[in-house]
Amino acid sequence: MKRTIRTSALTVGALIAALGLPAGTAHADTAAPRIDLRVLLVSDGGPATEAIAAELDAAGTPYTEIDLGRSDRPAIDAGFLADTVDGRPRAKFQAVVLPDDNPFAAGSAEMAALATYEQTYGIPQVDAYTYARPEAGLQYPAYGGYSGSLDGVQAEVTDAGKAGPFGYLDGAVPFEDNSPTVSESYAYLSTPAAGADFTPYVDAPIPGTSKRGSLVGEYRHDGRRELVVTFVYNQYQQQFRLLARGIVEWMTSGVHLGASRNYFAVHVDDVFAADDRWDTQLNCTPGDVDCTNGAGTPNPIRMTSADVDYATAWQKSHHFTLDMVFNGSGSVDQREDNNGVDQLADKLIADRDQFRWVNHTYTHAFLGCEQDTTVVPWRCVTGADGSTTWVSRTTISDEIANNRAWGVAAGLPLDGSELVTGEHSGLKVLPQQPDDNPDLAPALADNHVTWLASDNSRESGQRPVGAALTVPRYPMNIFYNAGHKAEQVDEYNWLYTSRAQGGSGTCEDNPATTTCLPAPLDTATGYSDHIVPLETRIALGHVLSNDPKPHFIHQSNLAEDRIGYPVLSGVLDGYDALFSDNTPVVNLRMKDIGTELQRRAAWQAALRAGQVTAYRVGGTVTIQAPSGVAATATLPSGTQLAGGAFGTAYAGEVSGWAPSSGSPLSLTLPASAAAPAAHATRPVRATGPAPGTRVPVGVERQVPFTADH
Numbered sequence: 001m002k003r004t005i006r007t008s009a010l011t012v013g014a015l016i017a018a019l020g021l022p023a024g025t026a027h028a029d030t031a032a033p034r035i036d037l038r039v040l041l042v043s044d045g046g047p048a049t050e051a052i053a054a055e056l057d058a059a060g061t062p063y064t065e066i067d068l069g070r071s072d073r074p075a076i077d078a079g080f081l082a083d084t085v086d087g088r089p090r091a092k093f094q095a096v097v098l099p100d101d102n103p104f105a106a107g108s109a110e111m112a113a114l115a116t117y118e119q120t121y122g123i124p125q126v127d128a129y130t131y132a133r134p135e136a137g138l139q140y141p142a143y144g145g146y147s148g149s150l151d152g153v154q155a156e157v158t159d160a161g162k163a164g165p166f167g168y169l170d171g172a173v174p175f176e177d178n179s180p181t182v183s184e185s186y187a188y189l190s191t192p193a194a195g196a197d198f199t200p201y202v203d204a205p206i207p208g209t210s211k212r213g214s215l216v217g218e219y220r221h222d223g224r225r226e227l228v229v230t231f232v233y234n235q236y237q238q239q240f241r242l243l244a245r246g247i248v249e250w251m252t253s254g255v256h257l258g259a260s261r262n263y264f265a266v267h268v269d270d271v272f273a274a275d276d277r278w279d280t281q282l283n284c285t286p287g288d289v290d291c292t293n294g295a296g297t298p299n300p301i302r303m304t305s306a307d308v309d310y311a312t313a314w315q316k317s318h319h320f321t322l323d324m325v326f327n328g329s330g331s332v333d334q335r336e337d338n339n340g341v342d343q344l345a346d347k348l349i350a351d352r353d354q355f356r357w358v359n360h361t362y363t364h365a366f367l368g369c370e371q372d373t374t375v376v377p378w379r380c381v382t383g384a385d386g387s388t389t390w391v392s393r394t395t396i397s398d399e400i401a402n403n404r405a406w407g408v409a410a411g412l413p414l415d416g417s418e419l420v421t422g423e424h425s426g427l428k429v430l431p432q433q434p435d436d437n438p439d440l441a442p443a444l445a446d447n448h449v450t451w452l453a454s455d456n457s458r459e460s461g462q463r464p465v466g467a468a469l470t471v472p473r474y475p476m477n478i479f480y481n482a483g484h485k486a487e488q489v490d491e492y493n494w495l496y497t498s499r500a501q502g503g504s505g506t507c508e509d510n511p512a513t514t515t516c517l518p519a520p521l522d523t524a525t526g527y528s529d530h531i532v533p534l535e536t537r538i539a540l541g542h543v544l545s546n547d548p549k550p551h552f553i554h555q556s557n558l559a560e561d562r563i564g565y566p567v568l569s570g571v572l573d574g575y576d577a578l579f580s581d582n583t584p585v586v587n588l589r590m591k592d593i594g595t596e597l598q599r600r601a602a603w604q605a606a607l608r609a610g611q612v613t614a615y616r617v618g619g620t621v622t623i624q625a626p627s628g629v630a631a632t633a634t635l636p637s638g639t640q641l642a643g644g645a646f647g648t649a650y651a652g653e654v655s656g657w658a659p660s661s662g663s664p665l666s667l668t669l670p671a672s673a674a675a676p677a678a679h680a681t682r683p684v685r686a687t688g689p690a691p692g693t694r695v696p697v698g699v700e701r702q703v704p705f706t707a708d709h
Contacts, residue, residue, distance in 0.1 A: 033089040033121060037257050037614040037621070039063035040093035042076070042103065048129035049099050051235035055244040058546045059258035060603050060632050062612065064093070068103060076110040081117040091121040094616070095251035100130035101226060119223040124251045126227045132190035136228045137198035137219030145190035145213055146206045150231060152177035153185075153204055155215055155239070161201030164218075165250035166243065168583040168651035173202055175231075175239045178537070185239065187231035189213025197221060198228075202243065216243065218250070227251060238537075241544035242578060245651060249634075255621060255669065257614050259634050259655035262575070264543045264585045265550035265593065266568060267323045267453075267473060268558060269420065270480070272345055273330030273364060274300035275556040278481040280490045283504070285481045289373045301483035301556040302330075305347035311558055312354045314565060318572045321587055323550070324348070325360040325420050328406030349410050356589050357412040358453075362403035364422035367391050368429060368437045380432055388433070396426065396443035404447070418590045419444070420453035420473075427454055427465070441466025451594040456549055462597045471594045474542060474551040477515070477535055478567060483560030485527040492531060493520040527563065536570035543575060543585065548593045583651040599657055602629045619669045627662030638670030 039056060041063045043049040056063050066073050074080055082091050096114060104111040118125055132138040132145060141147040155173040157166045175185045189206045190213050192198035200214035219226045227250050233240040245260055276287040277299045286296030315321060331345035348355075361367070369380035370389040381389040400419060407414050421427075426440035444452060449468050456472035463470050482488035496517045497503030507516035521530050539551055557564030575585055588596070606612050606629045614623040614633075621639075625631045634655040639646045646667055647656030658665055 031088060032618040033091055034085060035091045035094050035121065035123075035616045037062070037252075037255070037616060037623075038093055039095045039097060039251070039256075040076075040081075041065045041097045042068060042099065044068050044099040044103060046099055046129065046232075047234040048229070048232060049097060051233055051240050051244070052097055052126070052128055052247065054235040055248060055260075055546075056258070059248070059256075059260045059634075060600060060607065061248065061252075061256050061258035062607050062614075063097075068099070077113050078116070081113060082121070088617070089121075090615075091117070091123060093123065094253075094256070095124050095126065097126045097128055097251070099128055101127040101133075101136040101228065115222070115224060118225075122225075124225045124227065124253075126247060126251050127229060129229055129232050132188040132214075132230050134193040134196070136226065136230075137193055137196040137217070137221065138188075138190040138214060138228065138230070139193045141188045141190050141213075144206070144209065144211065145188065146208075147188045148186065149183045150175045150185040150187045150204065151183065155202050155204040157202055158200050160199050161216070161246070164201060166201055166216075166246040168245060168580050169242060170578060170580055172578060173239055173242050176237055184237070185231060185233070187215060189215065190230070192217075201227075201246070216247075235545075236541060238541065238544065241541065249653070252634075253673075254634065254636050254653055255616060255673065257612070257623070257631070257633050259632050259650075260546040261548075261586045261650055261655070262543050262546070262579070262583065263548040263588065263593075264320075264539075264571060264575075265323060265548075265587055265589070266320075267325050267358065267420065267550050267552040267590075268555055268564075269325045269360060269552055270330070270364065270555045271303070271324040271326040271348070271360070272334075273327040273555070274302035275480050275483075275554055277301055277483065278479065278487050278491045280487065283491075283494050288481070289371070289378045290376055292374065292376050301481075301559050302334075303344055303555050303559040305343045307559050307562070308344065308347040308351055310562065312351055314569075315354065318569065320568075320572060320585070321354075321356055323356045323358050323589065325358045325552070326403070326407065326412070327360050327362060327364045327422075328403050328410075329363045332406075345410075349412070352410070352412050357407060357414050358418050358420055358590055359400060359403050359407065359414065359416070360420045361399040361422055362406065363399065365391070365395070365399055365425075366423060367396050367399065367421050367426040367440065368433050378432065388435075390437050390439055391426075393439035393443045393446070396437070396439055397446045400443065400447040400449065415589070415591055416448055417450045419447075419449045419451070420590075424453060424455045424458070427452075427459070427470070430458070436465060441468070444468045451591045453552075453590070462594070462601060469594055469598060471590055471597065472549050474539070474549055476539065476551050476553050476564075476567065477531070478553050478557050478564055480554040480556055482563065483556050485561050485563055486523045488531065488563055489521050489523045489526040492526070493517070493523075528566065532566045532570060535567045536574065539567065539571045540574055543571060548586070548588060548596045550590065550593060580651075582649070586650075599630050599632070603632055613664075616669075619671070619673065621667040621669060622664050623658070623660075623667070624662075624664040625660040627660060629660055630657040631660050631665060632657050633667070635667060636670055636673040638672070640668040641665065 041049060041053055043065055053065060084090060102111055117123060127136060130136050132141050139145060153175045157169050157171050157173060189204060191211060197220040198217055200217040202216040203212040203214050206213045215231050216229050219228050276285045278285050279296045282291060282296050284291040287298035331342050334342040370391060371378045372381050383389055404416060426437045428434055428436050445467055452465055452468045452470050454470040454472050456474045460472055479488055479491055482491060494504050495506055496515050497520050498508055499505040501520055507513050553564045606626055611626045623631045634653055635646060637649060637654050639654055641658060647654035
């Protein structure tokens with residue numbers, strides 16, 4: 001016997017009463033309802049709902065989170081979900097995210113209210129991680145399916161997924177397998193239940209069979225739509241990062257506040273200069289501050305003109321531009337020591353338009369406190385009264401201005417608003433220098449610098465330095481003092497192995513360090529077998545997390561063994577294998593990254609303060625933000641703003657920033673973007689040979705993972 005769920009049997013009048021709408025306002029017969037552009041996220045504290053929350057946070061998509069574990073949480077009822085505004089029915093949320101297909105107790109009034117709400121307004125529901133069962137449109141895994149680890153399995157986007165919310169992917173969705181001793185990806189693989197209207201979007205082979213089981217799919221039933229996800233994940237795992245965009249686009253029908261893109265920029269520091277080399281016997285770097293009393297003989301690493309040819313060819317083959325962060329005195333010194341000859345500078349200047357260029361100060365001097373390098377670690381010089389002795393405003397200003405003048409004379413296409421100081425100096429450095437050099441901000445202002453690089457491993461957030469703003473950069477763990485693979489591995493072993501294994505003991509002294517090695521790497525193979533895959537995975541993780549911050553390496557990494565390229569190629573080649581052509585890596589220069597971070601901070605502050613209003617009525621989206629705060633949105637291609645096209649194309653949609661004067665912005669969606677509507681009730685029962693009792697949701701919900709961020 002066929003049946004429908006209880007709420008599907010309600011009359012139109014009963015639905016109106018349940019939702020608290022005025023009699024006679026059934027919106028099938030009157031104006032379209034208002035759908036607020038906000039997500040309802042119901043969390044059980046598990047990693048899946050928290051991962052979706054992190055995706056929404058990064059994009060700038062507003063949501064209301066209900067923590068099921070809190071006794072003081074609001075009840076999810078008709079009044080919580082909908083009301084009327086100016087006589088028009090309003091749905092307060094455009095999508096619902098639940099921990100599973102039904103996290104409430106049997107007969108829950110809250111689940112009934114959600115079902116009614118979803119039916120009435122055509123609101124989709126995401127089941128963040130649920131057991132495969134007929135109630136979710138799938139057969140129990142015990143009947144020809146699978147439950148267990150998917151570590152190392154390659155899932156695929158189906159044809160329906162490519163034609164739908166996951167069309168930005170080429171097809172492959174590889175599941176991570178980073179540790180042989182840790183289960184990282186638990187999943188249920190199953191086929192649609194008999195009679196269920198279920199469309200798999202991402203699937204994988206069911207072990208021991210010729211069938212494929214769904215991992216992500218859409219289940220339509222009783223006038224509702226659910227995106228059913230049957231594998232557990234956390235916000236850092238690659239498989240989630242690949243699918244996160246599609247999950248959001250599915251549940252918002254491609255109409256939402258916020259935007260997400262995949263960014264990658266690489267700064268190459270110390271160009272024209274030479275970098276000191278690691279000494280494998282002394283376990284320090286002669287010429288730098290970690291070798292005391294002039295120990296060792298400096299043997300610096302410097303690019304050649306052949307390395308420039310290699311760099312330009314590599315850029316062309318990868319459709320990518322490097323940012324050359326330069327010190328002009330490096331060339332001056334080279335010419336002084338070689339009768340006026342500097343083949344590297346001649347080649348770089350001849351090919352200057354192949355790269356972007358950023359001021360790195362003239363001599364790479366340390367611009368914080370005056371350093372006492374007679375001890376390791378170094379310390380700040382202090383005066384008789386104990387006060388810190390600072391590098392002067394004049395010295396800092398000269399370093400900036402002289403390098404800019406040298407670059408202009410060489411014809412380098414510079415933007416004077418950008419600056420990277422040597423070692424990010426001038427900014428606070430813990431533990432020796434807990435404060436910024438007070439002379440730094442005035443010197444930046446003297447030279448009209450508005451974007452100042454900082455080290456993301458020290459300070460991950462953008463902050464002001466006088467009138468300038470920082471641009472945090474990710475340091476790649478490819479060492480500045482290594483030109484050869486063996487040098488890199490030797491230093492890596494020194495840093496990350498125990499004293500008993502010949503290392504520095506850093507890991508023993510700092511248990512929170514995550515890079516520690518159980519045993520030293522082979523100097524012949526350790527770079528390609530361990531370091532390159534690890535650094536590639538970490539950097540690609542940043543790319544996939546909507547993070548525009550640049551990464552940085554050094555010119556030494558493009559010289560000799562050119563050890564930087566395997567990682568950079570690994571990131572870009574790996575990316576190309578995963579994404580469609582309509583979703584390219586976005587490669588911004590430093591000031592544009594800074595602007596993006598600045599806009600995001602202002603937008604997030606406005607969201608937190610409740611100063612943003614956004615909703616959809618039919619084919620019109622209205623957004624109101626505070627004056628001076630640019631609004632960001634992702635909308636279907638062809639969306640119009642003030643008679644012109646909105647945004648720029650990305651991943652099959654358009655997204656971007658719109659300046660706000662404080663008045664409402666009105667955007668017109670293309671005719672092809674039909675307004676969301678409730679689906680006709682389909683009184684179809686999902687049947688199967690399952691036991692009559694409900695299988696508990698949450699089995700294997702918690703998945704251990706190794707953090708490397």
